[in-house]
Amino acid sequence: MSITKRQMYILKAIIDDYILTGVPVGSRTLSKREDIHVSSATIRNDMADLEEGGYLEQPYTSAGRKPSVKAYRLYVDTLMHVSKLSEEDIKFVREYLNYKLNQLESVIDATAKVLSELTNLTSIVLAPQLSRIELKRIQIVRVSEKKVLAIFVFNTGIVKDVLLNIPRDVDVPYLEMLSNILTEKVANLRLPEALMEVRQGMRGEMESHRAFMEKLLDSIVFSIQNKSAKDVVLGGTQNIFNYPEYRDVEKAKNFLSLLETKDTLYDLLTRASDMEFTVKIGTENSIPELKDMSIVTATYNIGGEKIGSFGVIGPTRMDYARIYSILRFVGASINEILVYYLNSNDKT
Amino acid sequence: MSITKRQMYILKAIIDDYILTGVPVGSRTLSKREDIHVSSATIRNDMADLEEGGYLEQPYTSAGRKPSVKAYRLYVDTLMHVSKLSEEDIKFVREYLNYKLNQLESVIDATAKVLSELTNLTSIVLAPQLSRIELKRIQIVRVSEKKVLAIFVFNTGIVKDVLLNIPRDVDVPYLEMLSNILTEKVANLRLPEALMEVRQGMRGEMESHRAFMEKLLDSIVFSIQNKSAKDVVLGGTQNIFNYPEYRDVEKAKNFLSLLETKDTLYDLLTRASDMEFTVKIGTENSIPELKDMSIVTATYNIGGEKIGSFGVIGPTRMDYARIYSILRFVGASINEILVYYLNSNDKT
DNA sequence: CGTTAGCACTCGCCTTCAATGAGTGCTAAC
């Protein structure tokens, strides 16, 4: 059973219409469109075929048809027409992202905001994954009697620090020495390897160093691992209310609760961190709660390294074409900004 | 027109019942209570009096009565019976707060969580207000060719840092000198005064220092000011759905949107930062959107200094007595934890 | 005079029911 060209055209028309309105579309509505010159009866026949092929679904006996997951998949893969972003949108992204350029986190926040504003969906942004970046240097600074600040400088220019309470006072030269030892061991390694290297490489060192370093490492491991929840920034969580099909309090509540368990979102995004783009439609998601939601993600880079990802989540009937171009442009913009902000040519 | 003792008792009964159920309470319901020995007719008479006195309201002609803002105010000020927190609750708070004790922010997050869990309301927690704490030291550390980390150590033991891009490379001794000059100028001053002091005290210094310091200061001012939104942490934002009266999507949406504009919440909390406890009931709030919500706040201290506040926000019919004791206990716990965590006896 | 029983009345809420209309499938004709 093959699909005719006209049927394909009708399918696309149905998807477009359904994405726009969220209401199952009927044959008569379609037949009135200017670009369709066949009668409603003909369309009905085609629709019946498409339904048989698994591309359309009927919510109930005499409602119109709505696209199935299979249809959306086809749409995303081949049918949809990705147009350029409008001048306004481009301007909006540029201004918003540049305006907020003072801290790394602000870029993340601004991205979330921009995405949700442009797409009218809930946006998810994952902060740069430090475990993917090579370390350049570790520097330990004495802050007060029992506190030191461990500063991690990464090759991309990102700087991260952790405040640590230490059991006893240490003097500055000792910390400097420690910094040097650590830096030597970890330079050009990624965090996971660096941790292993230090743990193993410590065997030969003095016992007093060892205890201190262990504590240092533990704290770091803890604060890195513990970041999973913190690393996910959301935008436009209320946007779901714009969709009539989520006017139901129960449904909306479910969705919003899902967003609160950021670990799930974190997993979704990290898992997608290797692909430039991913589109998960409805049941294609492994998570049952997401069975009628879609997630579209993209990644952003520093120096060619994919270090984080971002995307949107919403009803399956989202405007994939538009979202695709938005994500593409926003991703490119983030790259630009990060390169500029982090001054990544800095190779001291 | 004075209120009899029995009327007061009935009023309290009505408030208690309404807080529990959210349904306007009728005379018959009350007359069936074991602690009330008068007939429904008598109660009706009393209710009529209380309504005249402005303590009760009728949603519509033949519904039961519900408490007015005036009634809640009376309840909070004199009527309510604040009991001790249950052992379970105490244990819950202790465990949760202590479990999360690794970073200052975690304490804030944990507080938000604990509050929302215990109260079933949305909690708001304000991070420590750095502008209220005296500085101890400023330390500037070179991180890479064009980046320095400005570390602010406060008297309470809190440490805050800002990453700054600098126009040209500077050497370590210069930064050390700068750190010393700055520290000397700002020690024991609060941030606002410190800024003024540095701005004015710079007049005599070398031009080259001046430019650098100005940049430093600007960045700090920016990052402190810009914190307003970041400094507010929410918990249990979905809890509003537990209240039948907020089953209406429109209402819930309004509430949730309000929570998104964190600046408003920030203002509310900072304004309440001087009072150990505040209770704003319904229209007592200056913000019209909050006209049928109540906000209860408390403060937490470090070394006797009120440095932050936290509280809950929800429908006017909240369990003020319970909330009061929860806030009191949580406040005390935060103090303990902060003192311990920050090692505030550290007076280097 | 405070309290109580009784009764008519009000009004939101729920259920029922029929009308509406968008949409389909099928058949017969073009």
Place this chain on the structure above:
DNA sequence: GTTAGCACTCATTGAAGGCGAGTGCTAACG
């Protein structure tokens, strides 16, 4: 292969009516 026509389906809408919780008022009672 396409179209017109027609009978049928079914969610949605709105009106009607019953239900019941609750009130206000009046009269009687101790």
